[in-house]
Amino acid sequence: MPAEPLAPRYMTRFRCIAERCEDTCCGGLRVPVSEAQWHRMQATVAGNPEASERLYQLVLPNAAGASSTEHAFIDMRPDGHCPFLDTERLCSLQRRHGDAMLPDICATFPRVVTRWGERVEVTGTLACPEVARLCLLAEDAVEPDSLPPELQHAFRPESARRIPLDEEDAYTFHADSVRAAMLRLLGRLEYPLASRFALLGHLAYALDGFYFRGTESFEGEERSGAEDQLTEVLQRFESPEVLEAGHRDFTSLALPGGPCVGLFTSVLKARLAAGRGERFTSLVRGVLESLPLGAGSPSELDTAWRTYVERWQRLEALHGEQVRRYFHNYAVHHLWRSPFTDAPSLLAYVFRLALRVGLLRLTLVGHPQVAALCHAPSPTPDAREQLDRAAVECFQLVAKHVEQAPDFLSLAEGLVGPGRGADALGKVLIFATF
Ligand code: SF4
Structure with missing residues (x-):
């Protein structure tokens, strides 16, 4: 009998709040419609000319050429909302025709289902505000758990992402033990998150010479030697002496933050120009005004960097535990939700994670409400609630409007290049210090 799906605890608590x-x-x-789903949708409305015509008007063939998973896309309204939403903001397709009519992404959202070999993992996307709340705010939110049977109907197993744990592909075959080592490193809460990112970077660098996508180091007679080397590296990063030395070296680094501020500002401005809806626009405008960040001259970036540092120190002093929880939970969630095997190397993956966290840190301290909280003389329950609300807003809107945007993904790819070697490690460390 297959084991129950694994899930971080926040997903066992998730219920849509509609x-x-x-x-x-x-x-x-963007809402893709697979070829199989498109045929199901057509069959469901066959005999209803009005519904059928509407379907043909609003589900358009993939202009980039049809694939089995992105055969067509729903033609979203200019305000970014789905044309099938009714006046009560509920899905008219689901109301009239039931769940079977929904494209996979709509039926599954906000769940993200990945099949690692035979094991199924169900995580969530922080693009859903309720998932973001449950993931970021509870201390035990990212502990592994099993998904109770009553929640297993809420996704389509056939649409799960599949990662075949094929012995021929050493990168995915050993992914479980590598990810477990990364999760253990992230769990070393005695070190600041920045040091834990630096240690993740060093772990990735130590594996970089022989463990990456397409590696041939595990082939034939080389296999057992490469496996021993993998085990040795993973064990080395359990050693308290190695961790302590990595932390000490990293904290002695002093890197300028102005260029990172400039980069994150340009990301936010590009997404603002893409017109991503009222909530996102208002958040980004508030962040840019509060730091403040206008044209982005070098002196302005340095001033914004100093403001950023001062606010972080204040936030740490007033609400350190709470803020540390947001970012720790986010990082663990990311390891669950986004398999590192999507990246060509572990270093490239850790770099992307550090980049995302840097952008989120800037967005959070730039949030006008957070800026105001930094001036408070002492923490109060009301201030803690305001901070939670601001954090959920930042993480959710960035997840929804920035993290999966093609321009952000290609920026990350361009910055880290092939994602290998000392150069990539250096970039991880720069963003980890931010
Ligand atoms: S975003 Fe999340 S909580 Fe909101 S309606 Fe969708 S699934 Fe429900």
């Missing part, structure tokens, strides 16, 4: 939600599932997203 009309109480501050967003809609599909607002601002």
Whole structure:
């Protein structure tokens, strides 16, 4: 009998809050329709000329050429919302025709289902505000758990991402033990998150010579030697002396933050120009005004960097535990939700994670409400609630409107290049210090 799906605990608590939600599932997203689903949709409305015509008007063939998973796309409204939403912001397709009519992404959202060999893992996307709340705010939110049977109907196993744990592909075959080592490193809460990212970078660098996508180091007679080397590296990063030395070296680094501020500002401005809806626009405008960041001259970036550092110190002093939890939970969630085997190397993956965290840190301290909280003389329960609300807003809107955007993904790819060697490690360390 197959084991129950694994899930971080926040997903065992998730229930859609529907009309109480501050967003809609599909607002601002691209909604692909697979070929199989397109045929199911056509069959469902056959005999209903009006519904059929509407379907042909609003589901358009993939202009880039049809694939089995992106055969067509729903033609979203200019405001980014789905044309099938009714006046109560509920899905008219689901209301009239039931769940079977929904494209996979709509039926599954906000769940992200990955099949590692035979094991199924169900995580969530922080693009859903309720998932973001549950993931970021509870201390035990990212502990592994099993998904209870009553929650297993809520996704389509056949649409799960598949990662075949094929012995011929050493990168994916050993992914489980590598990810477990990364999770253990992230769990070393005695070190600041920045040091834990630096240690992840060093772990990735130590594996970089022989463990990456397409490696041939595990082939034939080389296999057992390469496996021993992998085990040795993973064990080395359990050693308290190695961790302590890595932390000490990293904290002695002093790197300028102005260029990172400039980079994150240009990312936010590019997404603002893409017109991503009222909530995102208002957040980004607030962040740019509060730091403040206008034209982005070098002196302005340095001033914004100093403001950023001062606010972080204040936030740490007032709400350190709370803020540390947001970012720790986010990083662990990311390891669950986004398999590192999607990246060509572990270094490239750790770099992308550090880049995302840097952008989130800038967005959070730039949030006007957080800026105001930094001036408070002492923490109060009300201030803690305001900070939680601001954090959920930042992480959710960045997840929805920035993290999966093609321009952001290609920026990350361009910055890290092939994602190998000392150069890539250096870039991890720069963003880890931010
Ligand atoms: S975004 Fe999340 S909470 Fe909101 S309606 Fe969609 S699934 Fe429900």
